[in-house]
Amino acid sequence: MFKPRINNLRHKLLEEKLDGVLISSVSNISYLTGFTNFSEKEREAYIFIGSDFAYIITDARYSEAVKKQVPHLTLFERSHNKPTKTLFKKHQKEIKQLGIEEDNLTVLEHKSLSKHFKKIKHFDVSGLRSIKNEKEISKIEKACRIGDLAFDYIVKKIRTGVTEKQMAEELENFIRSKGARFSFPPIIAFGKNSSVPHHQTGPSTLFVRSGREGLIILLDFGVKVDNYCSDMTRTVFFGKLTGKQKEIYEVVLAAQQKAVGYINSVLRLRSGSSTRSLKASEVDKVARDYIVSKGYPTIPHSLGHGIGLEVHEHPSLSPKSREILQEGMVFSIEPGIYIPDFGSPRSTRVEAGGVRIEDLFVLKDNGLRQLTNSPKGIISVNI
């Protein structure tokens, strides 16, 4: 599994006229080795690949494990007596142009590389990860399944007096009981907090509104299992929905369906004579324009993002994206409407609120397959 990935990388290096690459991001190292124990906070390893060498550079803490688990790369055990520069020195002549991950390598690291390599340029290793194989897809699906179970579990735990933080804890306990973890700090947002797309789960308490009108509960969370991530969002209501809430929910849901429908329609055309490419930016536009056409503000974030070893990876489904969606890509479609004055129409209080619906999909040649499967009909929890 990992050798073909290294070969694939070498092909890309040739295409980019690079003689070698230094890979520093933990997720790309994981992808090329299967070794997932390096810290994401401190630099503990690199991969250094040329046309006729392929090293994993790490220190004595990891060398035992790396020797066993990464036999397809040569271990370079760096130490005080044997710093990484001795390896760079050895190969500096044959590498006329070196690729690096500009968005990951630090200025300090670049400085020391510059002593050995004259020409250094960006090389997008992460792009290699955007198309998933069946094994990867089934790992993401496993994470999605646990996410769905967790959603089912947590909806039943909705009750007066619970705080966002408590719900996050309960969700985490459930996910951990399934042998998994959160893939990112979850967003649990009650009421007006839901108007902040990236609300910090906090001490807000769930309460019964006068008239038992619906209070929004936005749940955005993901699961990580076998190193692969899921991500999903559902918006449910505590109490009876107002007309406005229902309308907004339906617009968001329809926006997601429009995006899905658009992708499927292009794929259908292509199964005929069309060779039309599926631009990520156009998918974004379909959902975005629909929401705006209904008189709501545009989505203040991307419509979606790729997912895999990391929660956010290629492709990006956004207005400025230049990516083409391809078979094997796994990504979210997550339209949302966030406005400061809905939720309690009879109240004079100006109150904020947001609705987002997010699912993961894998692109197959015959259409999108949805990987998250929690219900999307309106859920109104009885008070």
Add this chain to the structure above:
Amino acid sequence: MFKPRINNLRHKLLEEKLDGVLISSVSNISYLTGFTNFSEKEREAYIFIGSDFAYIITDARYSEAVKKQVPHLTLFERSHNKPTKTLFKKHQKEIKQLGIEEDNLTVLEHKSLSKHFKKIKHFDVSGLRSIKNEKEISKIEKACRIGDLAFDYIVKKIRTGVTEKQMAEELENFIRSKGARFSFPPIIAFGKNSSVPHHQTGPSTLFVRSGREGLIILLDFGVKVDNYCSDMTRTVFFGKLTGKQKEIYEVVLAAQQKAVGYINSVLRLRSGSSTRSLKASEVDKVARDYIVSKGYPTIPHSLGHGIGLEVHEHPSLSPKSREILQEGMVFSIEPGIYIPDFGSPRSTRVEAGGVRIEDLFVLKDNGLRQLTNSPKGIISVNI
């Protein structure tokens, strides 16, 4: 609390002849703002400070919270229409020389900064954090207390058949029940796994050795609470200790005591007429030389490290450290002996094993105060 920190930063800028600084590391942003919600995995914020401005740069997801929680900085809400470069443009003339965190800022970020600022050099913001105030020390102490409780709890859970991973889970459940988290993935190492200083907690199972000889259980874990970290290591034995195990344990413990004793003796001299400075490298040397003098291999890692918002921060107690230990610094002292041929002297099998003892200390003018307080006498768990 945060304004004095910004002032302190500005003083340092003057000293370094810098007209401004762009701070990118999450822990330094936390330190200067108290806002701890930014992701450690994706870049979500910067602090940009000059002699007469102080911005926090982030996006709409965070602006509500930042406005409330970081009133001492000016919010610059970046967006597609209002990218960060508009802010840089505004200030590029007054900043002749800009400080950055070279060990944190990426090459890509540096590239775009270079368009606005001609002279850019490293500025060590993290150094500001090495001396802790009483509030910070008491937060670290709180984390240490929970760590001590967790150690007491987990020692009682040692039993035949348990795996390293299970013990890590049980430890985590306990720590979470106290409202805290692990400050890093714990190292739980059974038997020969303990010879790898940074062993990956795994499926190894605790078993009763023939002759009921001691099996090493190395526990290295830390707690994070109120954003501050603790870190401790204890090595206990499942079964009866062999003579060699006992000897090694005692050498490691004595090495720690020698380092502590050395620090205290220098402080005593200073309370008299001495103005001798307390070099971190010399403390390392005392423990290291003692272990080597007893015929064991040198410590394959630093003797200790500062701790606070991050598990590893200034000062470093290592042979190459140039740091001077000062009052208010909090750091670990953690000697260890790791060798491949002890643990089972009667067996012909060559078997690896390691012993490490780690505690946190705060340096006061009258001596070191130990913050972790788990027992350090030999613990042999009855089989």
